[in-house]
Amino acid sequence: MEELLSYRLSDLLLFSKQSYFRQFELYNHWLSLAKWLAYLYGVLFLFSLINQQRYFSRYLFLISALYWLICCYGFLWQFYASINWMAEYFIVLFIIQALLILWSFFYLQPSSRQKSQPLFFTTGILLWVITLIVQPVVEFVSGRSLSQLSIFALTPDSLSIMSVAFMLILRIPALYFMPAGLWLLFSSLTYLAMGSMEVLFPAFTFVLYLITIFLQLSSFRKVSGR
């Protein structure tokens, strides 16, 4: 135990910041024009919410399962796993996340989706806008080159933040987004180990995710009379 406690977070990091961001650059190049479709997707979702097109929003949520699979194969499998063996575990988790999204879309009973509360709804929108617009700006300011920026919905952080936004806006039980939550924790620890201010986004979202789990569990207990 004493030996475990002697480790600093940075001792567990196996790659440099430069190598990590380079994987994003290579991935973004691999994505080619597909990245612009993801931005269009991001804008379309906001549009559907503004115009209260609920069914359209739900189908955009369904499409997010595809993004998990693209990110899993494109980023984790092709690039990130080459510098971090732990990425292999997240490949499995990302596939599970895609399946959970499909499951929640097709099998979650409508009655279990409570009417969206303004606070959750607004927080969800805020997260969406943060990952669509704010995050790339902060990444650029903190030192990444343009070619290394996180692409909305196609890089793990953005995808996880986007999924938590879905969770809040569509009021889907938080347990369906456990893989996203785990990635947010893992990413936060990675950026912390690097001493990077980019820790802000995954860490903030992870805290929101935890709060949501707590609130949903409390609500469940009240309803079930425990």
Add this chain to the structure above:
Amino acid sequence: MTDCPLQTRRTLLKQLALMGVMSTFPHTTLSQLISTPVTRPIPSSGQRLPVIGMGTHITFNVGNDTQARLKRTEVLRTFFEMGGQIVDSSPMYGSSEAVLGFCIKRLGKNASPLFSATKVWTSDTEEGIEQIDDSHRRWGLNRFNLNQVHNLVNWRSHLDTLLQLKADGRLQYVGITTSHGRRHRELEKIMLTQPVDFVQLSYHINNREVENRLLPLALDKGIAVIANRPFSKGELFTQYQRNPLPDWTREFDCSNWAQFFLKFVVSHPAITCAIPATSRIDHMKENMGACYGRLPDQVTRQRMINYVQSL
């Protein structure tokens, strides 16, 4: 030039590299410089190794990025041109072994003489044997010079495996490693009871704990010592490099902080070599500069300690 025999061309390249080294010693005359690197013997065999080697933790973990791999190839080329031999890696270091293999293949005969040092890092004995085979494949080598039990993980079983490989002639030396000052008591017991040729441990000017027991024990038992983290993962530069080097560092042919830190480490009589890691050619030249010229004596070593403590 194309008609020069390979050996002559290689010697010429090394001399040109040496001129680069000499340019880092503006106040040292040629007669003061030794034209070959400073070496230390491996006690168990007498084979001599240059006192500065190369680590690959983090610096060579660049995955499948061809551009980064080509840059690392040039770093490795500089290493060999300046007289380096020992290259240390581990399966724990992500893609470092595979990247090394890529670099070694590209360098061909320029990657010599290579003293290959890797590690076995798994808690499972059978997996350890597979890992050793994987390391051979990644490096592109049939035989390692040195294989080490990484951070004492499952050391009893892995030492047996490595000693068997050595007995079979498939491995030259056996070692065991630790880092960050961890598990020194256990390492000491192993040094007292096991027939290891090498130990690897962390040692630098601000972390001299090993001078108390482990280094004297290594001298006594005839065990070679590799010093990892000689810059404390760059922290020594962050702490000290904005300060000037004192003039008296010229007495041991030191012209930059990298050489200051490295010469301190390798001037300890128990240290066989240090293995700083870098991804930059300019830093590699600075590091390898510590392999040439004079080393500080005991009095100067204490002066060096006093100086950094005063900063």
